[in-house]
Amino acid sequence: MKFAIVTGGKINDKYVSGILKNEKFDQIIAVDSGLDFFKRTNIKPNVIIGDFDSVDKDSKKYFDSKENIKWITLNPVKDDTDTEHAIHYAIDSGASYISLFGATGGRIDHLLANISLLGIGLEKNIPIIMQDSKNKVFMLKDAKNFKIKNTKANNEDKKHFISLIPYTAEVKNVTLSGFKYPLHNYNMGGFNALGISNEIIGDFGIISFDKGILIVVEAID
Incomplete structure (x- = not known):
């Protein structure tokens, strides 16, 4: 329900x-x-x-x-x-x-x-x-090929940003495909802003990582 x-x-x-x-x-x-x-x-x-x-x-x-x-x-x-x-x-x-x-x-x-x-x-x-x-926020844990749709087509005059913020001390082997700033098997840690304001360049952005929890923010600006 x-x-x-x-x-x-x-x-x-x-x-x-x-x-x-x-x-x-x-x-x-x-x-x-x-x-x-x-x-x-x-x-x-x-x-x-x-x-x-x-x-x-x-x-x-x-x-x-x-x-x-x-x-x-x-x-x-x-x-x-x-x-x-x-x-x-x-x-x-x-x-x-x-x-x-x-x-x-x-x-x-x-x-x-x-x-x-x-x-x-x-x-x-x-x-x-x-x-x-302006925002959608959710958490992902140990994600495998999680797809986020590029909603820019529905908001032509606005930018659609995806930000990833580690909730655990480390998020292991993060791979981002379909993004303006891709990653491949990168270990994300806290105390930095590496994952802020990425953008999807195709129809979908795909997020995968082996272990940990990410806060995902979809923002329209």
């Missing part, structure tokens, strides 16, 4: 509402102040999760009156974030694919934590894609 999670970071209402309306999601989850987005756009989530310490009171009151919404109220004193709880809820509910919105912008500590949460998908073998109007 395909799940969408909207949490409380920076949200481009037009972009996110367009995806929620046009793509077929089995469940849509609002997380804490992400509920404000749903009130602004008049979209009804299936599930609302949070400790509600940052949501607008009018948004909460508005959806209190709606039927067929599952509410999960969390203790504000806890070891996980509302977003992490929502991801685990989605997986426990049968999600096979998760789109995560509202996870960028705002506080950098929340952004870094949300990127780390993508690893939950690796552990469960469930794709989790964090996205906003």
Whole structure:
């Protein structure tokens, strides 16, 4: 099943509402102040999760009156974030694919934590894609011939960048083909910006590596 999670970071209402309306999601989850987005756009989530310490009171009151919404109220004193709880809820509910919105912008500590949460998908073998109007972020582990489509044709006036950032201390034998800056059996380590702003030169870019975890960012600029 395909799940969408909207949490409380920076949200481009037009972009996110367009995806929620046009793509077929089995469940849509609002997380804490992400509920404000749903009130602004008049979209009804299936599930609302949070400790509600940052949501607008009018948004909460508005959806209190709606039927067929599952509410999960969390203790504000806890070891996980509302977003992490929502991801685990989605997986426990049968999600096979998760789109995560509202996870960028705002506080950098929340952004870094949300990127780390993508690893939950690796552990469960469930794709989790964090996205906003300019970026898609996901993790790859021990990838073999992973293809990324060149979307430049759909955005002729914009550039499509692919950035690769090691999440583990080393990512072994990285091979990139179909990219402007190829690599062959290269061991990528941290503390450098080698993998930033690559470009796909054909229809697809192909990523392979033997061991490790990469953060992959598809960015439009």
